[in-house]
Amino acid sequence: MSPESPYAPLLASIPLTVSEVSVLGSRTRYWVYSPADAERTVVIVHGYRGEHHGIEPIIANLPGVRFVSPDLPGFGESTPLTETDHSVAGYSAWLVAFVDALELEAAPIVLGHSFGSIVVSHAVAGGMRPLALILVNPIATSGLKGPRQWLTGLTVFYYGLAKKLPARWGRRLLGSWVIVQLMSSSMAKTKDRALRRWIHREHHTYFSRFASRDVVVEGFAASISADVSEFAAQITVPTLLVAARLDDITPVEAQYDLTEAIAGSTLVVLDDVGHLIHYEVPELAASAITDFLDTLPAS
Template sequence: MTVHSPFASLLDELEITTDVVTVLGSETHYWVYGPEDAEVTIVVAHGYRGEHHGLEPVIAQFRGVRIIGPDMPGFGDSTPLTEVGHDIPGYAAWLGQFIEALGLTGRSIILGHSFGSIISTWGVANGLLSTEKLVLVNPIAASALEGPNAFLTRLTMAFYAFSMKLPRRTGEWMLRHWVIVQFMSSALTRTRDRELRRWIHDQHHTYFGNFADRETVVDAFNASVSMDISTVGANIDVPTLLIGAEHDSITSVAQLEELQAMMPNATLHVIPDVGHLIHYEKAHVAARYIVDFLGQGSVVDEPPIKA
């Protein structure tokens, strides 16, 4: 049974086109939202095991802003990388060359969510990405092995390692299994709105199994826990917006505050009563912070969602 998106009507108001470009061996599919002549363009790097749909609740809030959301290599409709590895340097190189292929180098704002926050900050710090401003939603401010739920992170690491020891079909079946996805979704979701919660679970079940193969998804997971923003934060001097969550199971508020203090030009907003799913549960709040930070575009009136 189809679960209705609470953001569908807002998204329907936007002009949306799709295209594909080959970058570092990956046939990268991407979606363009909003007017072509908008004053500002945002390029999105989504979270681990997600794809372009994940940030659509936030994208739906914007007006007068152009957003480009690619599926990362090996996820969604995009094929894996063949010229570099599925690690942080590889994904950062891909993002930089993707932006270059679209003729947007130095002309777009980069927005990284969760895993995408590590990729985008590593790329900026190492000269692979150029942006006047940087937006990070649910930023991974410190090692996940030191976060509020370090035990669950270590358990997940063991699970992924075990999946690689099984026969390929069995391992991939296990990685996509309904129970595994539901456990993850339940652990991350905090909203008390039953309909929104049901939709979030449906989104995870619909898209979190949409990866190319076992090797790619495991390599990307290992990359996601191999590094965090604190390793490069001091080297990022562009104005940076950090949008964190009060109850993020991966990064604590104290770790976010430490990251802000480390970065030369960072502003931090911590959204209360939400965890690692700001983009689903507090999309309107996040969009308003982003528009205020950029000083361009606008957001719609707040939709009737009890998050």
């Protein structure tokens, strides 16, 4: 995490190891936050254009849980997939193979944030059997049906333009400081100026750590090609949804519909926050996760 992180002291107390494994042609780098007495293991799938740093504030507030947090192929420090494409199905196949490669003693809990919620739901619907599922800011309905349609349309145009431009110029557009700042400013809901500055720094530091223009464009196409509701009927493991009332990507009404569609699932809606639960109110997300973990059988 960056030096200004308000969660750095908590995170520093958790033992950390970094490893790497080859999965479907991707040299996947992953971080294990593992207290010696951890009874639960949670495998994380982060959101689109994010990487493992983004979920660290939640990890910092759950010191008794072992987290395995990889960078998605093509983002952060993980190389792109070569044996499949960067689609929802491709990332889902990667997730299944990645968890298998970990050779865990017991089935883990799987946490998906934003785009990651689509990937993990696809994997579970396809037969993956984690102990439980946690969806933070789940994409409960099509990303093209968000509450702010003008912003959605602008985003689609932006990625379409990046795809049409020569690769060099497309990459420069995708990494534009101005564009990243506009994105960060529109998504942050907190009125805390210091926290907003830190959120913007996080986005400027990590949002453009991608392997190529093509990986980003393929990933965006994947992010708007499906949503969790498509797989809801096939999700039969205990599931927690942590949603935000002010989410600009998924309207909160869709989260209630998704909860009804996933049998036996639990929904926690956080007020006064949008699509950045992991940055703005990680302690509230951690509290909801703790309550959920307490309802699960022992590993």
